[in-house]
Amino acid sequence: xxxxxxxxxxxxxxxxxxxxxxxxxxxxxxxxxxxxxxxxxxxxxxxxxxxxxxxxxxxxxxxxxxxxxxxxxxxxxxxxxxxxxxxxxxxxxxxxxxxxxxxxxxxxxxxxxxxxxxxxxxxxxxxxxxxxxxxxxxxxxxxxxxxxxxxxxxxxxxxxxxxxxxxxxxxxxxxxxxxxxxxxxxxxxxxxxxxxxxxxxxxxxxxxxxxxxxxxxxxxxxxxxxxxxxxxxxxxxxxxxxxxxxxxxxxxxxxxxxxxxxxxxxxxxxxxxxxxxxxxxxxxxxxxxxxxxxxxxxxxxxxxxxxxxxxxxxxxxxxxxxxxxxxxxxxxxxxxxxxxxxxxxxxxxxxxxxxxxxxxxxxxxxxxxxxxxxxxxxxxxxxxxxxxxxxxxxxxxxxxxxxxxxxxxxxxx
Amino acid sequence: xxxxxxxxxxxxxxxxxxxxxxxxxxxxxxxxxxxxxxxxxxxxxxxxxxxxxxxxxxxxxxxxxxxxxxxxxxxxxxxxxxxxxxxxxxxxxxxxxxxxxxxxxxxxxxxxxxxxxxxxxxxxxxxxxxxxxxxxxxxxxxxxxxxxxxxxxxxxxxxxxxxxxxxxxxxxxxxxxxxxxxxxxxxxxxxxxxxxxxxxxxxxxxxxxxxxxxxxxxxxxxxxxxxxxxxxxxxxxxxxxxxxxxxxxxxxxxxxxxxxxxxxx
Numbered sequence: 001x002x003x004x005x006x007x008x009x010x011x012x013x014x015x016x017x018x019x020x021x022x023x024x025x026x027x028x029x030x031x032x033x034x035x036x037x038x039x040x041x042x043x044x045x046x047x048x049x050x051x052x053x054x055x056x057x058x059x060x061x062x063x064x065x066x067x068x069x070x071x072x073x074x075x076x077x078x079x080x081x082x083x084x085x086x087x088x089x090x091x092x093x094x095x096x097x098x099x100x101x102x103x104x105x106x107x108x109x110x111x112x113x114x115x116x117x118x119x120x121x122x123x124x125x126x127x128x129x130x131x132x133x134x135x136x137x138x139x140x141x142x143x144x145x146x147x148x149x150x151x152x153x154x155x156x157x158x159x160x161x162x163x164x165x166x167x168x169x170x171x172x173x174x175x176x177x178x179x180x181x182x183x184x185x186x187x188x189x190x191x192x193x194x195x196x197x198x199x200x201x202x203x204x205x206x207x208x209x210x211x212x213x214x215x216x217x218x219x220x221x222x223x224x225x226x227x228x229x230x231x232x233x234x235x236x237x238x239x240x241x242x243x244x245x246x247x248x249x250x251x252x253x254x255x256x257x258x259x260x261x262x263x264x265x266x267x268x269x270x271x272x273x274x275x276x277x278x279x280x281x282x283x284x285x286x287x288x289x290x291x292x293x294x295x296x297x298x299x300x301x302x303x304x305x306x307x308x309x310x311x312x313x314x315x316x317x318x319x320x321x322x323x324x325x326x327x328x329x330x331x332x333x334x335x336x337x338x339x340x341x342x343x344x345x346x347x348x349x350x351x352x353x354x355x356x357x358x359x360x361x362x363x364x365x366x367x368x369x370x371x372x373x374x375x376x377x378x379x380x381x382x383x384x385x386x387x388x389x390x391x392x393x394x395x396x397x398x399x400x401x402x403x404x405x406x407x408x409x410x411x412x413x
Numbered sequence: 414x415x416x417x418x419x420x421x422x423x424x425x426x427x428x429x430x431x432x433x434x435x436x437x438x439x440x441x442x443x444x445x446x447x448x449x450x451x452x453x454x455x456x457x458x459x460x461x462x463x464x465x466x467x468x469x470x471x472x473x474x475x476x477x478x479x480x481x482x483x484x485x486x487x488x489x490x491x492x493x494x495x496x497x498x499x500x501x502x503x504x505x506x507x508x509x510x511x512x513x514x515x516x517x518x519x520x521x522x523x524x525x526x527x528x529x530x531x532x533x534x535x536x537x538x539x540x541x542x543x544x545x546x547x548x549x550x551x552x553x554x555x556x557x558x559x560x561x562x563x564x565x566x567x568x569x570x571x572x573x574x575x576x577x578x579x580x581x582x583x584x585x586x587x588x589x590x591x592x593x594x595x596x597x598x599x600x601x602x603x604x605x606x607x608x609x610x611x612x613x614x615x616x617x618x619x620x621x622x623x624x625x626x627x628x629x630x631x632x633x634x635x636x637x638x639x640x641x642x643x644x645x646x647x648x649x650x651x652x653x654x655x656x657x658x659x660x661x662x663x664x665x666x667x668x669x670x671x672x673x674x675x676x677x678x
Contacts, residue, residue: 008545021545023513023541024540024541025540025542025563025565026562026564026568026587027471027566027567027568027587029567029568030567030568030569030572031567168477168481169467169468169481175468178468178469181470182470182591185590185591185592186590186591188590189567189590284514285513285514285517287468293514297518298490298519299466299516299517299518299519300466300467300484300515301467
């Protein structure tokens with residue numbers, strides 16, 4: 001099976017359902033073509049690749065470590081390895097993508113970047129990259145999200161970025177993307193759109209994946225070096241899916257490694273308040289790509305829900321749609337409550353407070369532990385991408401766990 | 414009447430055609446029908462019926478507001494065909510302007526069949542290009558519907574040729590790099606774009622985005638075969654939201670001003 005998109009940006013076989021592509025206004029096609037060419041040339045240029053590696057190493061603190069979470073493993077009944085993307089500069093895997101795209105922006109001679117953000121992690125990462133490279137930066141963020149992620153808004157401001165709250169539609173991530181696209185149509189001659197996830201029109205799904213694939217490339221080698229073997233399964237949370245595809249890519253050709261993506265199940269997939277796009281969505285076109293979309297009978301996008309702003313998106317990267325349909329990866333929903341339980345458990349057992357996004361992956365790993373052990377034996381190992389840290393989520397955690405309300409607070413775990 | 418005939422008539426009269434847009438279901442379904450009929454009576458040659466969509470990336474705040482209001486009012490894809498039928502009944506060629514996902518969801522072939530049987534003349538598709546719209550091209554050809562794709566100032570000559578070759582009815586040239594909405598000045602990008610499009614096709618070329626008054630219409634009419642106006646109509650209705658009768662009265666004035674413009678041009 002080929003996991004690469006074809007020249008038009010489609011994943012999948014020519015005779016089956018094809019995912020991705022570029023369903024976009026003509027006004028942006030020239031810019032997307034320009035980006036596609038520039039990206040391919042850059043990736044084939046050893047100097048660009050070396051510059052990118054050096055920035056990741058010296059500035060962003062990469063490679064992130066692979067950590068055997070022993071106390072969590074005892075609870076889970078399988079060996080759990082955590083890829084510590086939470087330790088990266090700015091606190092999440094997102095820094096890889098933005099440094100790659102911003103380096104490319106410099107190479108293309110553009111002077112301004114725009115970005116959309118949900119949780120604010122991509123916005124902070126974009127503002128950081130813009131500061132690092134001396135680019136003007138405007139970040140679009142749903143008005144609902146600017147309220148629930150006020151700390152990240154402040155960080156972006158401090159980094160010199162302009163944050164524009166978006167009130168239209170559901171005032172969340174998808175509307176921030178709409179507004180960023182509207183900006184881009186009018187500014188495309190001097191502005192690059194730093195797309196925050198492995199979704200959207202070609203070449204973004206492939207380009208963002210390639211800038212993030214260091215997660216899996218590092219983790220695979222670290223697993224071999226530190227443990228002498230590959231993991232039996234890899235797991236990541238999936239919103240748009242950049243951290244997941246960044247992890248999965250290195251393992252797709254390892255037939256013995258099972259691949260799991262965990263979507264935001266919100267209040268439960270039997271309710272209408274979730275963001276489990278692959279589980280509950282249907283094929284459609286959103287933000288330039290054919291993929292699974294949460295939509296109604298008329299093709300109107302349905303508002304998603306997740307306790308985690310970073311997973312609160314009614315679409316998903318098209319390569320995940322392909323991996324799901326082809327059966328190479330399995331996608332399962334994890335509810336808000338399961339994710340928060342896992343967040344508390346990881347905090348208490350390992351001293352690591354994960355982002356709520358990443359807590360979905362931890363919860364998912366706990367859920368599949370028995371299944372993986374049954375299939376792979378008592379030494380089974382699950383490698384989990386801990387895509388970000390939880391500092392930004394403390395307000396949500398305070399509300400959820402009623403933290404600080406009594407002296408001897410007992411967190412469910 | 415076909416779209417081609419409407420352009421021929423306008424050309425015979427020595428003027429540009431006036432194409433007016435409103436979303437179906439705004440302010441409500443019957444209200445949108447009345448408004449579009451008013452636009453026909455007061456001088457619009459072609460009507461564009463918008464299919465409201467949750468994620469209209471090519472629209473500015475005015476049309477977004479109207480589309481959202483229509484969706485909150487419960488407008489459905491099937492209602493759009495009802496509006497098309499009522500407007501086409503006036504004799505004015507009526508095309509639907511829609512983002513792609515509602516068409517795909519409805520079923521491309523079924524959409525084409527239902528649009529044709531409602532008397533619709535064709536479809537304007539702002540967020541797909543012919544290279545990704547072949548399913549629509551086939552369905553439109555099967556039902557003899559017009560296919561109106563957009564060309565933009567950023568389009569290469571090769572892409573303009575590819576796009577106009579797939580168009581039928583007319584070619585939609587976007588006058589500015591940006592989204593829909595009234596603008597004070599007319600863009601200087603429209604002229605060169607129309608000229609580049611004309612080098613590739615004999616189809617009429619109409620210019621849209623940012624045209625909101627008679628003077629701008631007159632200016633565009635000197636360079637193009639048609640003038641497309643959307644946000645200015647929507648704005649007129651939004652400004653009279655509390656008094657629909659006054660809204661219709663104001664709406665009937667706007668085409669007169671614009672129609673004066675397309676005749677002056």
